[in-house]
Amino acid sequence: MCTWNYPLIQIQRQLGPAAAVFYDRDIYTETFNIAAQQAFIEQNAETVERLLRALVKAETFVAEHPDAAQTLMAKLAQLELSLVKDVWANFNYEVALDQTLLITLEDETRWAMNNRLVDAAAMPDFRQHIHLDSLARVKPSAVAIQR
Known part of the structure; x- marks a missing residue:
């Protein structure tokens, strides 16, 4: 069975020593992407950059204050703090x-x-649909994609 980490830990706690859990970062990952129409990005460049700056600020907060971040996560997700930890x-x-x-x-x-x-006969060029510039301005080291 493959499940989200929080229910997995709850199941593991209930099963005790009868549980066998295998982790592999390369098998299953949760990745969240930000998507917007190109016209929105062009018309709202400052808003897009503010959002990205907020995400980078959150990334820094998580790295520098893991205990506070875990407490906040537990509160917002309504989970036990021990489960989040x-x-x-x-x-x-x-x-x-x-x-x-x-x-x-x-x-x-x-x-x-x-x-x-899908009816497509050829692979689309997804690079033309990925906006790099805003993130490159906010956090250049975060962009490692070939144009």
Whole structure:
């Protein structure tokens, strides 16, 4: 069974020594992407950059104040603090844009094409749909994607 980390820890606690849990950062990851229409980005560049600056500020807060971040997470998600502390190391709180996004988009598109879920005959060039500039201005080191 594959489940989100918080229910997993709850299940593990209930099963005690009968539970066998295997972690592998390369098998399953939770990645959150920010998506917007190009026109919105162009018309609201300052808003987009403010959002990205807030995310980078949160990233820094998590790195510098893990206990406070865990307490905040527990409160906002309405979870036991001990549960949040148990799974905290399984997450990577990082604002980044790298080749992984392109690889994932291409892998999923290839799967959809092979299963005839889309009419596309050729792989789209996803690079033309990924906006790098705002994040590059806010946190240049976060952008590691080929144009």
